[in-house]
Amino acid sequence: MSAFHDLMAFQRETEALAQIAGRLSWDQETVMPRGAALQRGEETGALEGVLHARRTDPRVGDWLSQAKAPDAAGQRALDLIYRSYARSACIPARLAQETARLTSVAQGIWADARAAEDVAAFLPTLSEVVALKREAAQALMAGGFGATAYDALLDDYEPGATASNLAAMFDRMRPRLVALREAVLGASHQPAPLEGIFPKAAQLRLAHHLAQAFGYDFTRGRIDEAVHPFSSGAGNDVRITTRVVESDPFNCIYSTIHEVGHATYEQAISQDYLLTPLGAGASMGVHESQSRIYENQLGRSRAFAEWLHDRMTRAFGTLALPDADALYGAINRVRPGFVRTEADEVHYNLHIMLRFDLERALIAGDLAVADLEAAWNDRFHADFGVAVDRPSHGMLQDVHWSVGLFGYFPTYTLGNVYAGCLYKAMKAQVTDIDAGLAAGTAGAATGWLRDRLQQNGGLYPPAEAIELACGFAPTEGPLLDYLEAKFRAIYRL
Amino acid sequence: MSAFHDLMAFQRETEALAQIAGRLSWDQETVMPRGAALQRGEETGALEGVLHARRTDPRVGDWLSQAKAPDAAGQRALDLIYRSYARSACIPARLAQETARLTSVAQGIWADARAAEDVAAFLPTLSEVVALKREAAQALMAGGFGATAYDALLDDYEPGATASNLAAMFDRMRPRLVALREAVLGASHQPAPLEGIFPKAAQLRLAHHLAQAFGYDFTRGRIDEAVHPFSSGAGNDVRITTRVVESDPFNCIYSTIHEVGHATYEQAISQDYLLTPLGAGASMGVHESQSRIYENQLGRSRAFAEWLHDRMTRAFGTLALPDADALYGAINRVRPGFVRTEADEVHYNLHIMLRFDLERALIAGDLAVADLEAAWNDRFHADFGVAVDRPSHGMLQDVHWSVGLFGYFPTYTLGNVYAGCLYKAMKAQVTDIDAGLAAGTAGAATGWLRDRLQQNGGLYPPAEAIELACGFAPTEGPLLDYLEAKFRAIYRL
Numbered sequence: 001m002s003a004f005h006d007l008m009a010f011q012r013e014t015e016a017l018a019q020i021a022g023r024l025s026w027d028q029e030t031v032m033p034r035g036a037a038l039q040r041g042e043e044t045g046a047l048e049g050v051l052h053a054r055r056t057d058p059r060v061g062d063w064l065s066q067a068k069a070p071d072a073a074g075q076r077a078l079d080l081i082y083r084s085y086a087r088s089a090c091i092p093a094r095l096a097q098e099t100a101r102l103t104s105v106a107q108g109i110w111a112d113a114r115a116a117e118d119v120a121a122f123l124p125t126l127s128e129v130v131a132l133k134r135e136a137a138q139a140l141m142a143g144g145f146g147a148t149a150y151d152a153l154l155d156d157y158e159p160g161a162t163a164s165n166l167a168a169m170f171d172r173m174r175p176r177l178v179a180l181r182e183a184v185l186g187a188s189h190q191p192a193p194l195e196g197i198f199p200k201a202a203q204l205r206l207a208h209h210l211a212q213a214f215g216y217d218f219t220r221g222r223i224d225e226a227v228h229p230f231s232s233g234a235g236n237d238v239r240i241t242t243r244v245v246e247s248d249p250f251n252c253i254y255s256t257i258h259e260v261g262h263a264t265y266e267q268a269i270s271q272d273y274l275l276t277p278l279g280a281g282a283s284m285g286v287h288e289s290q291s292r293i294y295e296n297q298l299g300r301s302r303a304f305a306e307w308l309h310d311r312m313t314r315a316f317g318t319l320a321l322p323d324a325d326a327l328y329g330a331i332n333r334v335r336p337g338f339v340r341t342e343a344d345e346v347h348y349n350l351h352i353m354l355r356f357d358l359e360r361a362l363i364a365g366d367l368a369v370a371d372l373e374a375a376w377n378d379r380f381h382a383d384f385g386v387a388v389d390r391p392s393h394g395m396l397q398d399v400h401w402s403v404g405l406f407g408y409f410p411t412y413t414l415g416n417v418y419a420g421c422l423y424k425a426m427k428a429q430v431t432d433i434d435a436g437l438a439a440g441t442a443g444a445a446t447g448w449l450r451d452r453l454q455q456n457g458g459l460y461p462p463a464e465a466i467e468l469a470c471g472f473a474p475t476e477g478p479l480l481d482y483l484e485a486k487f488r489a490i491y492r493l
Numbered sequence: 494m495s496a497f498h499d500l501m502a503f504q505r506e507t508e509a510l511a512q513i514a515g516r517l518s519w520d521q522e523t524v525m526p527r528g529a530a531l532q533r534g535e536e537t538g539a540l541e542g543v544l545h546a547r548r549t550d551p552r553v554g555d556w557l558s559q560a561k562a563p564d565a566a567g568q569r570a571l572d573l574i575y576r577s578y579a580r581s582a583c584i585p586a587r588l589a590q591e592t593a594r595l596t597s598v599a600q601g602i603w604a605d606a607r608a609a610e611d612v613a614a615f616l617p618t619l620s621e622v623v624a625l626k627r628e629a630a631q632a633l634m635a636g637g638f639g640a641t642a643y644d645a646l647l648d649d650y651e652p653g654a655t656a657s658n659l660a661a662m663f664d665r666m667r668p669r670l671v672a673l674r675e676a677v678l679g680a681s682h683q684p685a686p687l688e689g690i691f692p693k694a695a696q697l698r699l700a701h702h703l704a705q706a707f708g709y710d711f712t713r714g715r716i717d718e719a720v721h722p723f724s725s726g727a728g729n730d731v732r733i734t735t736r737v738v739e740s741d742p743f744n745c746i747y748s749t750i751h752e753v754g755h756a757t758y759e760q761a762i763s764q765d766y767l768l769t770p771l772g773a774g775a776s777m778g779v780h781e782s783q784s785r786i787y788e789n790q791l792g793r794s795r796a797f798a799e800w801l802h803d804r805m806t807r808a809f810g811t812l813a814l815p816d817a818d819a820l821y822g823a824i825n826r827v828r829p830g831f832v833r834t835e836a837d838e839v840h841y842n843l844h845i846m847l848r849f850d851l852e853r854a855l856i857a858g859d860l861a862v863a864d865l866e867a868a869w870n871d872r873f874h875a876d877f878g879v880a881v882d883r884p885s886h887g888m889l890q891d892v893h894w895s896v897g898l899f900g901y902f903p904t905y906t907l908g909n910v911y912a913g914c915l916y917k918a919m920k921a922q923v924t925d926i927d928a929g930l931a932a933g934t935a936g937a938a939t940g941w942l943r944d945r946l947q948q949n950g951g952l953y954p955p956a957e958a959i960e961l962a963c964g965f966a967p968t969e970g971p972l973l974d975y976l977e978a979k980f981r982a983i984y985r986l
Binding site: 012013016019024033038040042043046049218221222274275 | 520
């Protein structure tokens with residue numbers, strides 16, 4: 001056996017074990033008995049230990065130094081394995097263990113602090129997390145990953161992205177988003193919300209129909225309920241979860257479509273890449289572009305509102321909203337709010353920019369953890385025009401920092417930007433998208449995404465994957481144009 | 494760290510990984526999308542590879558040679574690890590791999606052959622399995638495990654048991670069982686069956702109540718549907734499955750109680766033994782004793798029929814059986830039948846004895862695989878008085894041999910024998926068992942089992958564990974006395 005084949009065989013088992021870790025996580029969030037939590041922690045820890053040992057196994061280094069790829073896909077696989085191995089090799093074992101130990105308890109401490117609205121209870125832990133992530137960033141920089149500490153962390157989620165490029169792009173976006181936000185909130189026409197009670201069983205049946213309409217393959221997946229919606233798994237076992245709020249059917253509907261976007265991406269990746277480094281989405285940003293384009297550009301379109309009004313009427317009886325126009329307004333209402341995960345398309349990226357700037361400052365050492373709450377609240381007031389009323393509506397609202405996900409937030413907005421580009425390209429090339437959406441199938445749109453992007457998995461670096469799909473280099477322009485056109489029309493501006 | 498502590502820390506991770514393997518198997522039988530099967534095979538294979546490597550890791554041998562146990566439980570843990578390590582060390586890697594490969598495909602070949610009623614399609618595979626198991630048995634004998642080839646295999650499921658002792662016991666049992674069977678089938682009084690249609694949802698609700706009545710802890714377990722009922726997991730995550738046949742509610746009821754017997758045993762084991770070699774049932778026979786005593790001695794008792802008649806009436810409306818007496822007859826009907834898993838208490842052990850004799854002859858080389866069907870059919874006719882009408886009612890009915898489980902079958906009857914002993918001891922010591930069962934709680938009985946047996950897990954060898962619980966050495970007498978008394982009364986003999 002050649003070094004290439006030995007390495008790929010070893011890697012394939014590692015990928016298979018990683019899939020098992022994902023399945024355990026799904027199990028924990030959906031079906032695990034609550035009394036199993038502590039035992040599960042040990043089980044997960046044992047598997048993570050096996051995975052860590054494999055990912056840093058010195059044989060991988062030996063194989064990498066000798067392996068010759070037979071083709072471009074093989075070379076890309078080598079590049080991705082090298083990247084992961086080299087990044088792991090930068091982190092001293094002591095630092096890896098401390099980070100694993102701390103972040104496993106920090107999430108619970110954060111959750112308790114959020115429930116108690118007690119920032120002070122979280123700050124000591126957050127300080128430790130920030131210190132460890134800063135140390136890791138220095139180690140990664142020393143190993144050649146990233147020109148700044150923040151870039152070194154960002155590179156884990158969005159290879160090739162840099163904070164300076166993102167900051168420049170966000171600076172171009174912010175004025176137009178703020179202007180749009182102010183125009184919309186000041187408009188004399190305001191769409192009515194949908195009011196009523198929508199029984200859980202009917203919502204779940206509708207979610208099932210929606211998933212099918214967007215091409216989710218139930219023979220290789222399933223939908224369950226969980227506290228937080230997520231998509232989990234790769235290849236032929238990609239499961240999603242949703243949640244139900246009986247007073248707000250859009251929660252279940254758009255959570256489902258969003259997760260279907262993530263899941264169909266994984267399901268669409270070429271079977272040739274199964275259990276290889278290419279058998280997953282290109283990056284967090286590209287992944288988010290799929291969930292967002294399914295949820296927003298397609299799922300909140302005027303055309304889809306046509307079908308949705310009919311299906312919701314069948315599912316729940318006559319709606320308080322008379323027609324698809326009214327429903328289109330309701331699913332696109334713009335409302336100021338404190339919480340990122342509840343934000344509309346106009347506000348969402350402003351939430352991200354706030355976090356991006358604050359976490360860059362934390363990692364750079366320009367902002368002390370002790371000053372984070374004040375910085376958050378000042379910035380929120382400046383961008384959103386209201387004062388944060390409680391920590392769970394402010395700096396305690398997201399889990400990310402507690403588990404060490406510094407550098408992750410900007411990939412959400414990058415995903416929106418990519419979705420804007422993809423939608424522009426798709427609309428230029430495919431004529432029957434709206435007719436399909438109005439009839440309850442997203443096949444023309446999702447087929448285009450599958451062929452142009454999704455099937456490639458990790459074959460190309462993220463920005464290149466988007467550029468190949470669109471035919472132009474990704475920029476923020478298409479997203480902003482789309483948002484302005486859509487919301488100016490809805491709000492009759 | 495001492496060798497003992499190093500070994501225990503290593504073993505604990507191995508036990509945790511083995512729990513994950515069990516969880517994957519649960520997932521596969523209950524919730525896995527069908528399109529995931531091939532990918533799951535690779536995932537499971539990767540995890541089994543990790544487990545095999547750990548179980549045969551040379552460091553385990555080194556630690557074992559140096560470890561000093563601090564107490565009796567520690568010494569028992571060392572003994573069990575040594576046993577497992579030494580047995581694995583007997584099997585050459587080539588033989589282990591061939592067996593794993595063959596048995597993974599043999600189950601599918603067996604299932605297809607059974608569906609097609611085609612013995613010839615299964616024989617070549619079965620011949621290969623038998624040849625590999627005979628080779629393994631020779632290797633184990635050479636390593637000091639078992640005085641005969643069959644004993645070497647039996648030792649995997651029931652440490653300390655020997656074929657000669659079992660054969661002698663079965664020879665004492667057979668005449669009394671055959672006599673009882675003939676008397677019962679010839680009786681003029683025959684209890685009426687329960688007829689009707691019993692909706693699935695109501696059966697599943699009742700199954701939930703039954704599990705609670707028998708002490709199953711839902712905070713550390715759950716019930717789902719599966720094709721074959723099973724119990725899975727140890728410690729604080731012990732899940733069971735059941736199945737529903739709308740024309741036969743006893744299928745769901747007694748599958749559930751049976752699996753609850755297995756599951757509460759695992760749940761009851763001392764938390765001190767969690768993720769150690771002591772944190773599981775003492776043997777397959779002892780495990781089966783728990784499922785059987787829950788299902789039969791308790792679940793099919795006259796006292797429990799009192800409560801069950803009331804609950805079934807509430808669940809399904811007025812039953813075609815007027816009272817608890819009639820229900821008691823219906824749940825204890827004795828009927829000749831081809832299929833082991835559908836057998837009543839009188840016939841069940843005769844099915845086992847047939848398999849035991851045939852598989853001993855196969856492993857000893859006294860019976861050729863080509864002659865197995867004829868041998869099965871001859872023996873069945875002799876013991877049951879009817880001719881096998883099709884292979885799926887004969888030698889193709891059980892999965893066991895296809896997956897290499899030679900030496901497993903006798904543990905079912907051993908479980909019944911142990912259950913007979915435990916029930917005799919329990920009745921002598923606890924006075925309010927029947928009053929509790931009639932009122933819908935098995936707590937007096939299950940509490941006795943927990944305190945006397947279940948909490949000890951693997952602390953004692955199987956026969957010793959039963960003797961400690963009962964206060965006398967296990968024999969077949971109590972089971973036979975119980976069966977004769979019970980069925981002579983029901984059949985008015």
